Amino acid sequence: MRSQQRVLHVSDPAERENLATFLSRAIRLDVAAVVRLRRRGDTFVSAWVTTGFEALAVRTVSAELGVDDVTVGADLVLAGLGSGSPIDLGYSMDSAWRGALPPSDGFAHIDDVPARTLVELAERGAQLAKEHGSSHGPPASLLDQTVLTVSADPVSVEVPMRVVFALTAMDFIPHSGDRAEARRIPPSEIVRVRATNTWLRIDARYGSVARRRGGAIPLTPS
Template identity: 80%
Template sequence: MNSQQRVLHTPDPAERENLATFLTRAIRLDPAAVVRLRRRGSSLVSAWVATGFETLAVRTVTAELGVDDVTVGADGVLAGLRTGHPVDLGYSMDSAWRGALPPTDGFVHIDDVPARALVELAERGADVAREHGTSHGPPASLLDQSVLTVTGADDLEVQVPMRVVFALTAMDFIPHAGEKTESRRIQPTELVRVRATRTWLRLDARYGSVARRLGGAIPLSPS
C-alpha cells in the first residue's frame, strides 16, 4: 500500500463541514484522538472515534477513501479538511486503535425515544458526577448504571447505561437551539433510534451515532 492511496477526498463543502465538526468534537474530548476511517461502498466513508466513555462514536459522510480501512490522527485530518483539498492521510496509526468495531448489519430496531429525555438523563447524571466525581471524572458506578430501559416488538428489551448517554451528548449529536445542548432547547419531536445486536448497543441521532460493546453479554431479553 503506497502513501498515494491514503487520500480522503470530500468534494462536497457541506459534507466536509460535517466531518470537520465531528472531528472537532472528538478532539475536544481527547486532544490526541485518532479517527478510524472505513470505506462503505464507492461513495461513503464512516469515521469512528473513541469518546472516553468506553463508547464509540461514528459519523458517515459522502466521500472517497483510497484505502478500505485506516486509522490516523484526528487533528491532521481536521487540518486537511479545512484546506478544501483532498487530505493526504500520511502514515497510518492502526496500532493506536483499540478494540473492534460493531458490525455493519444485524442490528434490531428496538424503539425510538425522545432526544429530550436522553439529554435530561445526561443533565441529571452530570449533577451527580459533579457531586461525587473525582479528578479522574465521574465514578464508574454512575457510568455503568442503567438509566433507561427500552422495550420493542416481541417484548425485546435493552438497557441503556449512563456512559452511552454521556457519549451521545458529549458528541453533540442531537440538534438544539443555542450554543449548548440543554433539554429545554430540544424539540419534543426529535427522536433517537435505539438499536442492538446480541453484543452491541447503538443509539442513532440526527448528527451521528454512538455504539458500545456489551462485554459479550446478551442485551436483548424478553421483558
Template identity: 70%
Template sequence: MTPTLHVHDPAERENLATFAGHAVRLDPAAVIRLRRRGHDYVSAWAATSFEVLAVRTVVGELALDDITVAGDLLLSSLSGPAAGAPIDLGYSMDSAWRSSLPPMSGFAHVEDVPARSLIELAERGASIAAEHAGGHGPPASLLDQAVLTVTGGADRVEVPMRVVFALTAMDFIPHGGDRTDSRRIPLDEIVRVRATAAWLRLDARYGSVARRRAGAGPSLRVLG
C-alpha cells in the same frame, strides 16, 4: 505517498470536520478510524473517553478500505484545502486503534426515544457527577448505571449513562445553540435505539454511538 480522502461536498466536509473536532475536544490525542462504506461513503469512528464508540458517515471517496489517522491532523487537513481538494491523511496509525467495531448490519430497531429525554438524563447525570467526581472524572458506578430501558419484541435493552454521555458529548442531537439545555431540543426530535445480541447503538440526527452490551464480552482488543 500518504493516503488521501476526497470529500467533494463542502457541507459533508464540514460534517466530518465537526465530528473530528468533537473527538479531539474530548481527547487531544484522539485517533479517527476511517472505513470505506460502499463506493460513495466513508464512516469515521472515534473511541470516546466514556469507552463508547462514536461514528458519523459522510459522502466521500477513501483511497484505502480502512485506515486510522491522527484526529488533530485530520481536523487540520479538513480546514486547510479548498473544497474538493484531496485531504491528506498523514501516516497510518492503525496500531493506535484498540477497539473492535460493531457489525455494519444486523441491528434491529428496538424503540425510538425523545432526544429531549436523553439530554435531561445527561443533565441529571452531570449534576450527580459534579457532586461525587474526584480527579478522575465521573465514578464508574455512575457511568455503568442503566438510566434507560427499552423493549422491542422479546428484546430488553438497558442503556448505561456512559452511552448517553457519549451521545451528548459528541453533539449528535440538534439543539438551539445550547446543547446542555434540554428545553432547546425540539419535542419531536427522536433518537433511535438499535441492538444486536452483542451491541447497543443509539442513532441520532448527526451521528451514532455504540457499545457492547453488558455480558457480551470485552469491547477492547489489540488489532493486528
C-alpha cells in the same frame, strides 16, 4: 479514486463541514484523538472515534477513501478539510486503535426515544458527577448505571449512563443555543435505539454512538 493510496477526498463543502465538526468534538474530548476511517461502498466513508466513556462515536459522510480501513490522527484530517483538496493521510496509526468496530449491519430497531429524555438523563448525571466525582471524572458506578431500558417484545435493551454521556458529549442531538439543554430540544426530535446480540447503538440526527452490551440476550427467540 486513487486506489490503495492513503487519501481522503471530501468534495462536498457541506460534508467537509459535517466531518470537521465531528472531529472537532472528538479532539475536544481528547487532544490526541485518532480517527478510524472505513470505506462504505464507493461513495461513503464512516469516521469512528473513541469518546472516553468506553463507547464509540461515528459519523458517515459522502467521500472517497483510497483504502478500505485506516486509522490516522484526527487533527491531521481536520487540518486538511479546510482546503477542499484530497487529504494525504500519511502513515497509518492502526496500532493506536484498540478493539473491534461493531458490524455495519444486522442491528434490530428496538424503539425510538425522545431526544429530550436522553439530554435530561445527561443533565441529571452531570449533576451527580459533580457531587460525587473526583479529579478522575465521574465515578464508575454512575457511568455503568442503567438509566434507560428500551423494549420491543421479546427484547429488552439496557442503556448505561456511559452511552448517554457519549451521545451528548459529541453533541449529536440538534438544539438551539450554545449547548444541548433539555428545554431547547424539540419534543418531536427522537433518537433510535438499535441492537445486535452483542452491541448497542443509538442513532441521533448528527451521528451515532455504540457500545458492547454486557450480559447480552439473544434478539431472536430460542
